[in-house]
Amino acid sequence: xxxxxxGIFILFTAALLAIFNSxxxxxxxxxxxxTSAAARTLLENKARFIQENGIDILIDGKSLMNFxxxxxxxxELKVYASERFMEDIMGCSINVYKSGKVIVDRAKTELEFxxxxxxxxxxxxxxxxxxVVDRLGYRxxxxxxxxxxxxxxxxxxxxxxxxxDMRDHDRLTPVRDQGDFGxxxxxxxxxxxxxxxxxxxxxxxxxxHMSLNxxxxxxxxxxxxxxxxxxxxxxxxxxxxxxxxxxxxxVTNNSLKAVKHLEEAIIMNSRDDNKVKSAIYKYGGVETxxxxxxxxxxxxxxxxNEETHSYFYDGKASPNHDIVIVGWNDHYPKENFAKKPKNxxxxxxxxxxGDDFGEDGYIYISYEDVRIAEQAIVYTRIADQDNYDNxxxxxxxxxxxxxxxxxxxxxxxxxxxxxxxxxxKAISFYATGxxxxxxxxxxxxxxxxxxxxxxxxxxxxxxxxxxxxYTVDLSQNIxxxxxxxxxxxxxxxxxxxxxPIAIECDAGNRTKGIDIKDxxxxxxxxxxxxHRAEDSGANICLKAFTDNK
Numbered sequence: 074x075x076x077x078x079x080g081i082f083i084l085f086t087a088a089l090l091a092i093f094n095s096x097x098x099x100x101x102x103x104x105x106x107x108t109s110a111a112a113r114t115l116l117e118n119k120a121r122f123i124q125e126n127g128i129d130i131l132i133d134g135k136s137l138m139n140f141x142x143x144x145x146x147x148x149e150l151k152v153y154a155s156e157r158f159m160e161d162i163m164g165c166s167i168n169v170y171k172s173g174k175v176i177v178d179r180a181k182t183e184l185e186f187x188x189x190x191x192x193x194x195x196x197x198x199x200x201x202x203x204x205v206v207d208r209l210g211y212r213x214x215x216x217x218x219x220x221x222x223x224x225x226x227x228x229x230x231x232x233x234x235x236x237x238d239m240r241d242h243d244r245l246t247p248v249r250d251q252g253d254f255g256x257x258x259x260x261x262x263x264x265x266x267x268x269x270x271x272x273x274x275x276x277x278x279x280x281x282h283m284s285l286n287x288x289x290x291x292x293x294x295x296x297x298x299x300x301x302x303x304x305x306x307x308x309x310x311x312x313x314x315x316x317x318x319x320x321x322x323x324v325t326n327n328s329l330k331a332v333k334h335l336e337e338a339i340i341m342n343s344r345d346d347n348k349v350k351s352a353i354y355k356y357g358g359v360e361t362x363x364x365x366x367x368x369x370x371x372x373x374x375x376x377x378n379e380e381t382h383s384y385f386y387d388g389k390a391s392p393n394h395d396i397v398i399v400g401w402n403d404h405y406p407k408e409n410f411a412k413k414p415k416n417x418x419x420x421x422x423x424x425x426x427g428d429d430f431g432e433d434g435y436i437y438i439s440y441e442d443v444r445i446a447e448q449a450i451v452y453t454r455i456a457d458q459d460n461y462d463n464x465x466x467x468x469x470x471x472x473x474x475x476x477x478x479x480x481x482x483x484x485x486x487x488x489x490x491x492x493x494x495x496x497x498k499a500i501s502f503y504a505t506g507x508x509x510x511x512x513x514x515x516x517x518x519x520x521x522x523x524x525x526x527x528x529x530x531x532x533x534x535x536x537x538x539x540x541x542x543y544t545v546d547l548s549q550n551i552x553x554x555x556x557x558x559x560x561x562x563x564x565x566x567x568x569x570x571x572x573p574i575a576i577e578c579d580a581g582n583r584t585k586g587i588d589i590k591d592x593x594x595x596x597x598x599x600x601x602x603x604h605r606a607e608d609s610g611a612n613i614c615l616k617a618f619t620d621n622k
Contacts, residue, residue, distance in 0.1 A: 097271070100270045112604075119548040120146055123220075130163055131223040136200060140536055145192075145199045151191055153199030160355040160601040163209055164232035167200075167355075168242055169273040175200060175392065178354075179209050196456075233350050237347050238400035238421055240435075243272040244357060245399060248434030249280075250427035252321060255296035259283045259358045261314060261395035262426035264304035266335075266452045268357035268399070270499040272605035276332070285325040286310055288469045290585040298395070299340070299360055299450045303542050304471025305617070306335035307501065309464050331456065336544040337454030339537075344446050349420075350401055352451045358399050358423065360450040362392035363442065369426055374411075381409040383419065385439035392444050397423040405437055414441040417538070437545075453546065460499055461618035463491040467592025468577040470584055472503045476596060476611060477572035484576045484600040486562040487615045488593040495619035497551035497559070501544040502615050503575035504537040506567040511535060515551050522595055522603040529562055563619050564600060576611040587612075 123146055130137045142162075145153045159177065161166040166178040166373060173188025177200065184205055192199045206224075211233060214223040239245050251260055263278040270276065284293050287305040291297060305311050313329040341348055348419045352359050364386050366374045376386045383405075387413075400421035407417050419437040422445075428434040438445050467487060477483050500513055513533035516524050532547045553559060567573035574596060579587055594606035594613030606613050 075149075082121075084581045087515070107339070112576075128272055129219070129221045131221055131357070133226055134223060137162070139350035145194060145575060146577045151201060152203050154202045156198045156200065157569060159200065159202070163211065164351060164355065165209065166242075168244070169198070169410065171273060172545050177209075177537055179203075180234055182208050182210075182536060184208065187610050191277055191541075198603075199378055206590065233347070235404060236400070236402040237350070239268065239353065239358065240399065240421075241590075244268050244413055245271065246275060246277055246425065248423060248428045249320075251280075251369070251425040254296075254321070255294045256280050256295040257425050258299065258395045259302065259413050261397050262299060262452075264397045264423055264425070265331075265358040265360040265450070266312065266455065268397075269452055270453060271357070276292075276312075277315040278332075279315045279318035279320070281313050281314045281320045281322070281325050282329060286327050289583050291583055293297075295583075299448075300472050301470075302333065302360075303338050304469065306322050306333075307471060307542055308469045309334060310464060311467075332458055332515070334456045334458055334460050335452065335454070335542070336456050336460070337542060338450060338452050339541040341446075341449040341537040342507075346440060346446065349398060349449050351444045352449070353400060356451050356453050358394060358397040359446070360452075361393050361398055361446050362448065363438065363444045364388065364392050365394035366390075371622045372430070376412055378409060378411040381437070382435070383409045383411070383437040383439070384442070385410040386442050386444065387411050387412065387414075388443070392447070396425070398446065398449070399423050399435070400478075409437070410439055414439045417443065420445060435608055443467050444595040462548045462621045463495060463619045465617040465619070467588075467594065467612040468616070470577045470587055472505075472577075472614055473580050473587075474506055474577040474611070475570075475583060476575050476576050476606075477570065478596075480597040480598060481568055481573060482566045482598070483572050483602075484564045484597040485561050485563060485606075485613050485615060486595040486597075486603070487526055487613050487617070488560045488595075489617055490559060491553040491557045491559065491619070493555045494622040495553045497547065497553060497561075497619050497621060499546045499618040500533075500563070500616060501542065501546055501618070502563050502565075504540050504565070504567065505573050505575050506540050507538065509537045509540070509567045509573070511537070511545075511566075512564045513545055513547065514564075515547075516560040517551060517557070518560065519555070519558045519560045522605075525560060525562060525603055526601060529560075552622075560595075561615060562600075563615060575614040575615045577608065577614060578611045605613060 092467045124425055142158055156167050168176040173404055175191055176185040186200055190201055210227055212225045212227050237390050251257055259280040271285045283305055287301050289301055309331045311331050312334055317329055318326050349359055366376050372379045377384045403418050405419035406418055407414050418440040422435055422436050422438050424434055514529040516528045516530050532549055533545050537543055565573050589607050592612040595603040596606055597603045
């Protein structure tokens with residue numbers, strides 16, 4: 074996903090300009106040229122004001138200010154919507170092709186834009202939609218006095234089709250085969266990750282590398298889960314290309330550098346079919362877990378219909394297999410299942426048992442399956458490996474546990490020393506629950522924990538809708554000198570949580586490689602009295618990213 078602070082906005086000015094640019098008809102009162110010039114100057118001044126100061130964007134009257142969306146408007150008042158806004162807020166599916174062509178889908182509406190019509194600004198793709206916003210199901214009200222724009226949904230938000238299959242839109246890489254190894258989790262994570270850049274960019278990532286170079290004390294047969302995948306990518310260990318570390322050969326190359334950098338992954342911890350469908354439609358494949366009653370290589374189960382490639386489990390067993398949800402069909406017949414559910418409907422899922430299993434490697438799983446989408450992971454923001462020059466971190470294993478003070482609020486900090494003359498550009502952390510609001514601070518001259526109280530400067534804030542891993546671009550650049558000791562601080566409020574701080578900690582045999590001595594982290598309830606995280610056997614999950622000067 075591109076950037077958490079990215080922007081958009083839609084502004085209707087064409088009608089205003091048309092008033093002053095239209096031909097004068099016989100019998101009509103002619104407007105004086107100075108009036109036209111004054112009006113144009115007013116609009117140009119307004120455009121300049123918005124460019125310099127931004128604008129408050131509302132959806133159905135609710136402000137998006139805390140989510141960091143911004144306006145992109147040129148000097149002629151031509152306005153563009155960022156790809157991220159159209160996905161997140163307007164519910165569009167954006168498909169970018171190698172030619173640069175962009176296809177925007179929303180329900181039964183399909184819009185096509187050429188590469189010449191689309192603008193790229195700081196790595197963010199902006200699409201001109203002033204003339205088509207009504208076709209996407211919105212009406213716009215603009216308040217110049219309050220400097221606000223309000224997008225009003227006029228179709229009740231029903232932008233999802235009854236059926237959608239990513240295979241029909243060239244958004245999937247080929248089905249692969251895990252063999253007898255316990256690597257379904259890595260195939261699911263990387264299969265979902267691969268889908269978010271398609272059809273514009275096709276990459277096949279190495280499962281061998283993810284399963285053997287993730288920092289955990291597990292081998293390729295021990296299994297894993299999504300927090301390991303996120304930690305592996307967030308720490309810049311990977312992903313790497315499959316061609317550079319071939320699957321199943323028993324050999325891995327731990328000197329390979331990540332070819333992409335994960336910047337955001339959302340975690341949906343409660344079942345919500347509409348949110349899962351929306352994530353597939355807008356971003357790509359959704360990683361999830363099911364209970365698979367069959368073993369690898371088998372097609373015999375009371376829950377599986379081999380003829381229709383359908384599966385429905387309604388028992389009590391815990392999840393034991395990871396897959397990728399890649400589509401749905403609300404009208405998939407319930408009669409197709411070996412054990413019939415009450416209603417029609419199924420998810421279309423990509424498995425990792427080769428293309429001889431199921432429908433060329435895909436199966437249909439009933440909406441009523443008790444395990445599917447109980448937890449769903451979506452990789453929503455991935456960047457090229459040159460997005461930042463340096464990473465500072467002490468949590469190579471990522472989110473293993475949580476700490477807090479029995480409240481939904483907390484402060485946490487990490488202290489780092491600049492390796493050279495650098496510029497602090499961004500930070501990342503885990504939101505441990507939905508609707509987490511946060512603020513980011515920096516202390517540029519850290520001496521001891523008292524510096525965390527007196528010298529902090531606010532450099533970012535926002536809100537997340539879901540739990541997950543988030544990168545936050547800072548509101549200003551912070552220059553650092555070689556050897557300079559600095560601290561990054563985040564305050565969070567996570568509704569309903571008593572332990573809102575994500576930590577790396579000892580969790581038994583699988584985390585034997587943890588190093589608690591490599592960090593200097595602090596925690597506080599109110600940001601006043603601070604406690605060393607390492608004294609509690611933990612590292613704070615809080616990274617910093619810099620560019621070299």
